[in-house]
Amino acid sequence: MLEWFAANLATIIVSLVILAAVVLVVLKMIRDRKSGKGGCSCGNDCGACGACGACRGAQPTKSR
Amino acid sequence: MEVKIALAGNPNSGKTTMFNDLTGSNQRVGNWPGVTVEKKEGRLKGDRDVVIQDLPGIYSLSPYTLEEVVARSYLVNEKPDAIINIVDGTNIERNLYLTTQLIELGIPTVVAVNMIDVVRKNGDKIDLGKLGAALGCEVMETSALKGEGSHEVARRAAQLARESRPVEAPSVFDGSVEHAIAHIEESIEGRVDQRFLRWYAIKVFERDEKVLAELKLDPSLTEHLEQHIADCERELDDDAESIITNQRYAYIARVVSSAVEKKQSGLKMTTSDKIDHIVTNRVAALPIFIVVMAAVYWIAMGPLGTFLTDWTNDVLVGEWAVEGARGLLEGNVADWLVGLVCDGIIAGVGAVIGFVPQMLLLFLMLSILEDVGYMARIAFIMDRIFRKFGLSGKSFIPMLIGSGCGVPAVMASRTIENERDRRMTIMTTCFIPCGAKLPIISMIAGAFFDDGWWVATSAYFVGVFAIIISGIILKKLKAFAGDAAPFVMELPPYHAPAPSNVLRATWERGWSFIKRAGTVILLSSIIIWFLQAFGVENGAFGMVENNDNSILAAIGTAVAFIFIPLGFGTWQATVGVVGGLVAKENLVAIMAVCYGIAGEVSEAGEEMWGILASEYTGIAAYSFMVFNLLCAPCFAAMGAIKREMNSPKWTLAAIGYMCGFAYCVSLMIYQIGGLITGDVGFGVWTVVAFAVLAAMIYLLVRKNKYGEYGERLSERKAAVNA
Numbered sequence: 089m090l091e092w093f094a095a096n097l098a099t100i101i102v103s104l105v106i107l108a109a110v111v112l113v114v115l116k117m118i119r120d121r122k123s124g125k126g127g128c129s130c131g132n133d134c135g136a137c138g139a140c141g142a143c144r145g146a147q148p149t150k151s152r
Numbered sequence: 153m154e155v156k157i158a159l160a161g162n163p164n165s166g167k168t169t170m171f172n173d174l175t176g177s178n179q180r181v182g183n184w185p186g187v188t189v190e191k192k193e194g195r196l197k198g199d200r201d202v203v204i205q206d207l208p209g210i211y212s213l214s215p216y217t218l219e220e221v222v223a224r225s226y227l228v229n230e231k232p233d234a235i236i237n238i239v240d241g242t243n244i245e246r247n248l249y250l251t252t253q254l255i256e257l258g259i260p261t262v263v264a265v266n267m268i269d270v271v272r273k274n275g276d277k278i279d280l281g282k283l284g285a286a287l288g289c290e291v292m293e294t295s296a297l298k299g300e301g302s303h304e305v306a307r308r309a310a311q312l313a314r315e316s317r318p319v320e321a322p323s324v325f326d327g328s329v330e331h332a333i334a335h336i337e338e339s340i341e342g343r344v345d346q347r348f349l350r351w352y353a354i355k356v357f358e359r360d361e362k363v364l365a366e367l368k369l370d371p372s373l374t375e376h377l378e379q380h381i382a383d384c385e386r387e388l389d390d391d392a393e394s395i396i397t398n399q400r401y402a403y404i405a406r407v408v409s410s411a412v413e414k415k416q417s418g419l420k421m422t423t424s425d426k427i428d429h430i431v432t433n434r435v436a437a438l439p440i441f442i443v444v445m446a447a448v449y450w451i452a453m454g455p456l457g458t459f460l461t462d463w464t465n466d467v468l469v470g471e472w473a474v475e476g477a478r479g480l481l482e483g484n485v486a487d488w489l490v491g492l493v494c495d496g497i498i499a500g501v502g503a504v505i506g507f508v509p510q511m512l513l514l515f516l517m518l519s520i521l522e523d524v525g526y527m528a529r530i531a532f533i534m535d536r537i538f539r540k541f542g543l544s545g546k547s548f549i550p551m552l553i554g555s556g557c558g559v560p561a562v563m564a565s566r567t568i569e570n571e572r573d574r575r576m577t578i579m580t581t582c583f584i585p586c587g588a589k590l591p592i593i594s595m596i597a598g599a600f601f602d603d604g605w606w607v608a609t610s611a612y613f614v615g616v617f618a619i620i621i622s623g624i625i626l627k628k629l630k631a632f633a634g635d636a637a638p639f640v641m642e643l644p645p646y647h648a649p650a651p652s653n654v655l656r657a658t659w660e661r662g663w664s665f666i667k668r669a670g671t672v673i674l675l676s677s678i679i680i681w682f683l684q685a686f687g688v689e690n691g692a693f694g695m696v697e698n699n700d701n702s703i704l705a706a707i708g709t710a711v712a713f714i715f716i717p718l719g720f721g722t723w724q725a726t727v728g729v730v731g732g733l734v735a736k737e738n739l740v741a742i743m744a745v746c747y748g749i750a751g752e753v754s755e756a757g758e759e760m761w762g763i764l765a766s767e768y769t770g771i772a773a774y775s776f777m778v779f780n781l782l783c784a785p786c787f788a789a790m791g792a793i794k795r796e797m798n799s800p801k802w803t804l805a806a807i808g809y810m811c812g813f814a815y816c817v818s819l820m821i822y823q824i825g826g827l828i829t830g831d832v833g834f835g836v837w838t839v840v841a842f843a844v845l846a847a848m849i850y851l852l853v854r855k856n857k858y859g860e861y862g863e864r865l866s867e868r869k870a871a872v873n874a
Contacts, residue, residue, distance in 0.1 A: 099485040102493070110678065113671045 163209025233313035275415030460509035469502030500677025542627030633858030719772030
């Protein structure tokens, strides 16, 4: 068992790094979604978008 | 003590520029009206107890537009402690109309006469003391663009807010109107906040529906007040709203004549007018617009953009990142992990990152055009063209935003009051290629058309034509019938682009693209790599030698037949189209992973996209590009469509229309275009393509059966004859 670990140590480390990156990305996406940020190209960054407040799920006003 | 200060003013008077200066924010600033639709909040630099609220630009506190509704409800319901009213000093008469209404709110107000540098340059003089005395509030001068005076204004407003001194509104109206307003004030006293008493009274006098609904007055009281208003109307021979408007303007004229000294008189043309004389010329405007857009795409996608992207793709990603990682991992880790990192993650993310230089160049060009003021002219130019096809220039504003991202573009359609026009704009605005579609265009241009800049220009105009054609076709349907709503837009004066604005807008857009490459695209590349690397080969499940035997190939092949008539019925292209719904640039990442492009570059040293060129013909590639430009946008934009349509039926109709339209256009491009180029033989699908073309021409030229309100014109004619 220990030999197998030693032989595959690099594979295990790189896999864990990738796995950690994936987990972080997924967590960030969940956090963004919960805080109401969309997935638009304005990068969820309201600073870059004049209508971005609207991305946060506000309902449109009925037109006159 | 925390104080809230609202920034209010006319559109394009410099509110957001001042907001950014005061708070250190990076809010989007544009040299065209309507950039800010929603209110934004920030804290004053150096005094974190002061909260600054940037409101959308408005001309009055009458709830005619969405922006006015947002601003008015904030000012009246959330009651800021002070208002900074930003007034465009070069256009003071029109701006003071809102000022008189803001002062009536009874909230301490500081008037910031902005663009004072331009006022001085024009040789005009504004006596701030006289203006302040006449308006009954403090008046200061600023140049938000140059960062002059903004902080002094904010500090003074905060001081007034903390003192909370009562504000006395000046006497704007004639005796009989003031008499009626005084009666109304007496009648509604106690029902509203004392500070807002005068404002409410004036609104009751104007018979403002929203205010009347809010006050819920007794019928007897309403009748009594109505008598006062009617007496006034009889005396002045006008309706109440017009009386208030006219007397406000008369008051403003008196104030301006005493406090403002204009050097320019008569109809002397300004530099902006002279430029507009050429740029918005009836004949030359459209050719100029085409040349400008072609130049923008030539710079972004031409030699300079291509050089930067080629270097990023071939050297940075291909040689350094992929080869570096391969050299480091090969022999040290398992082969599948080498494949995942090099051919999956780096190839996928790298394929998208490779287009960042071109994207930054394009955004830089568009930001300059916007900041200079040319984009506002495009809306004006397009109004004349769109009007002929049933759309108004107001529909072009979302399309301008759409060149950056489809989500805010769909949201921006909210400012269109006419429901039919709004729906049609939502259905068509995503036809304009957004930033995320740029990598698709670049990939096709690079792989098939020798990096031809014209591919991107044509993609832009395919989008514009798709909107025009859709406008003509849809306007003849009952659901969209009727004349286009009138479009009024103030053309801002031209000014030199502010480097901070331009660079900030460019970077924000580019950075968000890079962030998405590191999140959505990274995850997607990993999933796609696993799905294309594993499958059933030689009767056993495991890693496959040939990815045609993979799980992804099996799924893609099952639906690829749909795209055979369009020329790209391969499983890779099919998976790309579907994956593009997650994010449009994801399509490029998927193609890179599915075709093992990173591996090709390293092993054979081939041209990056050479492998694609060997798989598809030029006409099939163009059809593929057009399909992906016009079909359903990414999920985020679809979510925006769902919210804005506020109806599942209309959401499905919009997405279905986009997909159907994209399929028909791509079918015609591949079948008819292929017949001309000799890439496609005559067959059943060629006949179908000609039938679609005939149907489209019929829909374009057929007579409109419906009138303004969706009624049948034939029935109206019969009724008129009867």
